[in-house]
Amino acid sequence: MIELKNIEKYYANKGVKSYVLRHVTTNIKQGEFVSIMGPSGAGKSSLLNILGMLEEPTYGQYEFMGEDVVSLSERKRVELYRNHIGFVFQAYHLIDEMTVAENIEAPLLYKKVPGSERKSRVADILDRFNMVAKSDLFPNQLSGGQQQLVGIARALVAHPTIILADEPTGNLQSVQALQIMDLFKKLNEEDGITIVQVTHSEVNAVYGNRTLHLLDGVVNEERNKIG
Amino acid sequence: MxxxxxxxxxxxxxxxxxxxxxxxxxxxxxxxxxxxxxxxxTYETGYDKDVPNYDRIYQVGRNLPDHKTDYTPAPLAKVIQDNFPEVEVTGKMSTTWFEFPIQTEKGRVYSTKALLLDYKVAKMFNIRPEGKLADENDPGLQLYVPKLFFNKLFPNEQVIFPKQVSLGPKKAGQFVKLYGTIERTDEHSNIKFDVVSLSKDISFDNKDYGTNNFKTFIQVKRGANIEALQQKIDQLYKREVIKAGASANDYRIAGRSVIFLDPLKNLHLKPMAGSDxxxxxxxxxxxxxxxxxxxxxxxxxxxxxxxxxxxxxxxxxxxxxxxxxxxxxxxxxxxxxxxxxxxxxxxxxxxxxxxxxxxxxxxxxxxxxxxxxxxxxxxxxxxxxxxxxxxxxxxxxxxxxxxxxxxxxxxxxxxxxxxxxxxxxxxxxxxxxxxxxxxxxxxxxxxxMRAEDKGFKSSQVVFIKNIQFYNKAKDFEQARNKMMKIPGVNYVTVASDIPDGSKPGTNTYKLGEQESSIDFIDVDFDYFETLDIKLKSGRFFSRNFMADTAGSATLNESAVARYGVTNPVGKIIRGCDMDYKIVGVVKDFKAQGFEAAVEPTIYSIKNPCNNQKIKIMVNIDQRSMTAALAALKSQWPSINNLDGDDFRYEFLDELYGRLFKxxxxxxxxxxxxxxxxxxxxxxxxxxxxxxxxxxxxxxxxxxxxxxxxxxxxxxxxxxxxxxxxxxxxxxxxxxxxxxxxxxxxxxxxxxxxxxxxxxxxxxxxxxxxxxxxxxxxxxxxxxxxxxxxxxx
Incomplete structure (x- = not known):
């Protein structure tokens, strides 16, 4: 569903180009669970931002579900966010002034889902994540792991086809991190949701069925999980 | 959402x-x-907005060579009505400029802003008295007073209108008929009054084009061309003035347009005849x-x-x-x-x-x-x-x-x-x-402004209100002598104007070859002494000089400068068809506040073109002020034989202080x-x-x-x-x-x-x-x- 051809990204500063990504070419198929790995500054987040259309590549071709999305209009891009892409962030990025339930409900509002259906979908997902009791709490009343669960619930509630996760466990303790990764694996295997995650933990990377190793902006090796 | x-x-x-x-x-x-x-x-721009034909009412004014005025001759309203079909209604208004009493046996009130209105103007401005309404065509004056006045004039009394009341002091009152009461709670109007007299024609068919004592209002038909109307009225006015005896070449009318029409909506904030x-x-x-x-x-x-x-x-x-x-x-x-x-x-x-x-x-x-x-x-x-x-x-x-x-x-x-x-x-x-x-x-x-020397001292001067005319020096002598006997009273005088910012009359005077329009103030002996005004040269008026009551004048410095003479004392200045001998020059004093420069002014005791001398000023020692005022109050009926009903006074420095408001x-x-x-x-x-x-x-x-x-x-x-x-x-x-x-x-x-x-x-x-x-x-x-x- 994702095709990248020769993606380049650099920042020009006083005539000197500092490259972030060079000649990145790869495909991500429906139902895959891809981990992007690499050391700090390798361009992982930039690649993910390009995948999420938050940044534009300097050169190169990017097709999302068969559509060229480089320099897509705002309207088209927002449509993709509403219907196909869910984001999960390292810092959770819940809206502090909204309760758990309201945070989860927000994407449905933009998708113009009718009120009764919104309520039932939010209730379902809270139930599924065992967070019904927390629905009226504010983010700062939750632990990090719980916040990230809300973040994932918010990404899932709109029924996306792909989840883009930027170091989803980066701020979590190891036990909570494992839970989150298990959840991702389950979502991938049972619901068939495509997942792309950025991580620099080898442990997390192996949850995926493919890993892209990035070093200084270049995809260094692609490794498919055996079995 | x-x-x-x-x-x-x-x-x-x-x-x-x-x-x-x-x-x-x-x-x-x-x-x-x-x-x-x-x-x-909104308030300031909304004066008279509730008048029914707000947009179609104009005041008629005259453009004089040196200033604009809204005073017009009495017959103008009628001739406009008779000549121009696009004018629906015309009428006159006349104001009184002094305080006068209204009395019955039971009580006395003072009117400070009495108004005479043609019926038509009252109607135009939606002014409706209560009580018995007189016939619109009744040529007499019908007086209406506010309830407050009425209750004082007729305490606890059933009154059948019209009822007689007396205008003016007890000893010199005129009887008029009171027709009813009028309540004007809304002072949001250009036409303000406490008592009002209505009549079919408040000028009583006055045909004189020489004096201009009336304000004229017109209401035009919808869609009337105001500019054309203004020109037509201007021509009509000139024809009438010439018919009444003015020369066609008079510099006041020849070759210039005199009449202007000022819309009602401008009258409060930026009247043509007045300041904006x-x-x-x-x-x-x-x-x-x-x-x-x-x-x-x-x-x-x-x-x-x-x-x-x-x-x-x-x-x-x-x-x-x-x-x-x-x-x-x-x-x-x-x-x-x-x-x-x-x-x-x-x-x-x-x-x-x-x-x-x-x-x-x-x-x-x-x-x-x-x-x-x-x-x-x-x-x-x-x-x-x-x-x-x-x-x-x-x-x-x-x-x-x-x-x-x-x-x-x-x-x-x-x-x-x-x-x-x-x-x-x-x-x-x-x-x-x-x-x-x-x-x-x-x-x-x-x-x-508060501290600066204004050229006269107002602090111990009391201004006494009065409507008895003291135009000749000997008329006032008796009253002055009685007041002077009261301990603490230093000087007493009477004049047409006092230094409270009001504008005195102007007239043309000729000194040497130079002719100029200057202010004149009619004074009595001790005017300058009462106000502690400084003498520059010559002398003040004095009882020792018989001629002072007959033909002496004093100028201020500005007047001397205006005429450009070096030694004015002893020279002759001519105005109002008589010669005055200049006996003294006084230093300029800021009688009209700090905004305008002191006007060239001539002071004289005799003046055939006079304004009435009714404003009494008394200079009293600060220490004996209370006692002296009490004495004045108790003796006032005997001092001021005609207008002695009530002793009414104000301190001059308070009056002057209002200029700073x-x-x-x-x-x-x-x-x-x-x-x-x-x-x-x-x-x-x-x-x-x-x-x-x-x-x-x-x-x-x-x-x-x-x-x-x-x-x-x-x-x-x-x-x-x-x-x-x-x-x-x-x-x-x-x-x-x-x-x-x-x-x-x-x-x-x-x-x-x-x-x-x-x-x-x-x-x-x-x-x-x-x-x-x-x-x-x-x-x-x-x-x-x-x-x-x-x-x-």
Whole structure:
């Protein structure tokens, strides 16, 4: 569903180009669970931002579900966010002034889902994540792991086809991190949701069925999980 | 969606309580000021608006060679009516200019602004008396008085109208018929009166074109061509005047247009025959109100942008959740709209509290509630305007955040808006500085006017009201002698005018070859002595010179200068068909206040073209003032044999002090404006410095670790703001100087602009800045570096 051809990204500063990504070419198929790995500054987040259309590549071709999305209009891009892409962030990025339930409900509002259906979908997902009791709490009343669960619930509630996760466990303790990764694996295997995650933990990377190793902006090796 | 956004907006406002309070507080105070100004402007521009044919009523005036007047000859109204079919109604009005009593056996009241009105004018202006209405064609005068008067004249009495009452003092009263009462609660009219006499023709068919004692009103038909009508009336007027005996070549009518038509809507604020000062004041106040609201809006914008980073994450998240930028712009605009609505509600409350103060100051009855719907329509417009002005920019900035950059975590303020915020802050201070300096300069001019030698002493002079004519010196002799016997009385005099700012008569006088129109005042012996006016050359009038009552005159310095003579004493000046011998020259004294230069004036005891000498002045020793006044009061019936019913007096210095009322109003307005603009500027500074200080907390911590002292930190945080304030001062001073200079030029006698208002404005603004910033800086400096550096 994702095709990248020769993606380049650099920042020009006083005539000197500092490259972030060079000649990145790869495909991500429906139902895959891809981990992007690499050391700090390798361009992982930039690649993910390009995948999420938050940044534009300097050169190169990017097709999302068969559509060229480089320099897509705002309207088209927002449509993709509403219907196909869910984001999960390292810092959770819940809206502090909204309760758990309201945070989860927000994407449905933009998708113009009718009120009764919104309520039932939010209730379902809270139930599924065992967070019904927390629905009226504010983010700062939750632990990090719980916040990230809300973040994932918010990404899932709109029924996306792909989840883009930027170091989803980066701020979590190891036990909570494992839970989150298990959840991702389950979502991938049972619901068939495509997942792309950025991580620099080898442990997390192996949850995926493919890993892209990035070093200084270049995809260094692609490794498919055996079995 | 809206409900949720509404909830989030409330939670956000609550979370940032201090900023919200500053935002809403500042805006609501400014809006309160604007509401008051708006009410005032609506009131001042709405005189007579409820008159049915408001747009079709005009006052007829005459354009004289040296000034314009609304006094017209008596027959003019009728000939206009007879000659021009496009004129529906014409009529006359005549005012009395002195206080007179109305009495019955039971009681006595004084009318201070009696009015004579043609029936048609009363109808035109919707003036309807109660009680028995006389026949419209009754040629006699029908008097109507307000209920208050009526109750005093006829306490507990059943009255059948018409009822006889006496006008004037007991010993010289004239009987007229009282036809009923009239209640005019609304003084929101150009036609003000306490008692009114109506008649079919208040001039009693006067055909004289020589005297101009009437004001003429016309009501034209719909769609009448006013310019053409004005020309036609002008030609008609000239024909009539010539028919009445004037020469066709008279310089007052030949080759110039005399008649003008002044629409009713202009009569209150900018009458052609009169000054447009009121209009300017209203206009200036309106400008001031708008300025204050704009400053508050700027402040609001500034504060909202300063807090924008707090909302940046939300913007980023909402965008990746599928919000359009437009959704977010609306959301922020709606939030700002809510704050503006809240500010407006608060502003209305504050305005309600402020109104009594304002009403007292300007002597008007403004009210938010009893007005018509216009205010609420205006408020709606203001609300939308304020929301757009203060909200559009922050809403656009906020909604334009790029998710990729704000979601990274450590978000830096955008550099793009920095210069804008800085200049907005500077602009607020410029305005505050102008008002501080302006207030101090107005104060200074007022102090000067109160302290400056006005050329005469008013402090121990009592002005006694009287309507008995004392035109000849010997008429007054008996009254004077009786008053002089009272202990403490130094001098007594009577004159046509007293130095209370009123304009005396003018006439043409010829000295040598020079002919000029100058003021004349008819005086009695001891006029100059009573007022302690200084003699320059020659002598004062004196009983030792028989000729003084027959043909002596005194000039003031300005008159001497006007005629350009070197030794005027002993020379002859001719006016009103008689020769006067100049016996003395007095120093100029500011009888008409500080705005106009002293007019060239001639003082004489005899004057065939006289104004009536009715104004009595008594100079009394300060120590015996109470006793002397008591004695005057008890002896008054015997002193003033014709008008001795009541002893009515005022202190001259109080009368003269009323000339400063306009300046005192201005002073109060400036005081409020200065306080308000300072307050708003400080609020803005407070939030702005809080924001920048918070943004620099990491920097401060690092510097502290590197060994900076607290004092160095204070200095560092203050420097930037002190620069802004200094720059504001540099911009504000010349502006304040120019404005002050323009204002001071409306005074013939004025101060030189001193330096200290500017220095003080600089000092006040700097001290306030340092205080405000340091409160914020202290918090930042006290924060432990470990705390501040923990999160990256």
């Amino acid at each position: 809206f409900k949720l956004n509404f909830k989030i907006a409330l939670r956000n406002l609550w979370k940032n309580k201090v900023y919200t309070a500053i935002n809403i507080g500042g805006l609501s105070i400014a809006l309160a000021a604007f509401i008051v100004v708006l009410l005032y402007v 000062t009121n209009y300017k004041i209203v206009f200036a106040l309106f400008g001031l109100g708008i300025l204050i609201v704009i400053i508050a809006c700027i402040n609001f914008t500034n504060l909202t942008i300063a807090q924008a980073t707090k909302r940046a994450k939300e913007v980023g998240v909402r965008k990746v959740l599928g919000a359009y930028q437009l959704n977010l712009t609306y959301q922020f605009l709606a939030e700002i709209f809510m704050q503006c609505l809240l500010s407006l509600a608060l502003g209305l409350i504050i305005a309600e509290v402020l109104l009594p103060v304002f009403n007292r100051l300007f002597g008007i009855p403004l009210s938010i509630w009893h007005g018509d719907q216009t205010l609420f329509a205006q408020l709606l417009l203001i609300l939308i305007g304020v929301t757009v002005i203060s909200g559009i920019y922050p809403a656009l900035v906020l909604s334009a955040y790029k998710p990729a950059s704000v979601l990274k975590g450590n978000m830096q303020t955008s550099y793009k808006t920095r210069w804008l915020r800085n200049s907005l802050l500077a602009a607020q201070f410029v305005i505050a500085i102008i008002f501080i300096a302006g207030l101090l300069i107005v104060n200074n001019q007022l102090k000067y 306009k300046q005192e109003q201005l002073q109060s307005v400036f005081f409020f404006a200065a306080m308000l603009t300072i307050f708003i500027a400080v609020l803005g500074l407070f939030a702005f410095s809080a924001f920048t200080t918070n943004n620099r907390i990491k920097e401060i911590s690092i510097r502290k670790i590197l060994g900076a002292t607290d004092f160095q930190m204070f200095k560092m945080l203050n420097t930037f703001f002190i620069w802004i304030v200094l720059i504001s001062n540099v911009i504000g001073w010349p502006l304040a100087y120019i404005l002050a200079k323009n204002w001071l030029e409306t005074f013939a006698y004025r101060i030189d602009i001193p330096l200290f208002p500017f220095v003080l404005a600089a000092l006040i603004s700097t001290v306030l800045t340092v205080l405000t910033v340091s409160i914020q800086a202290r918090k930042a400096v006290k924060t432990s570096p470990a705390e501040a550096l923990k999160y990256e």
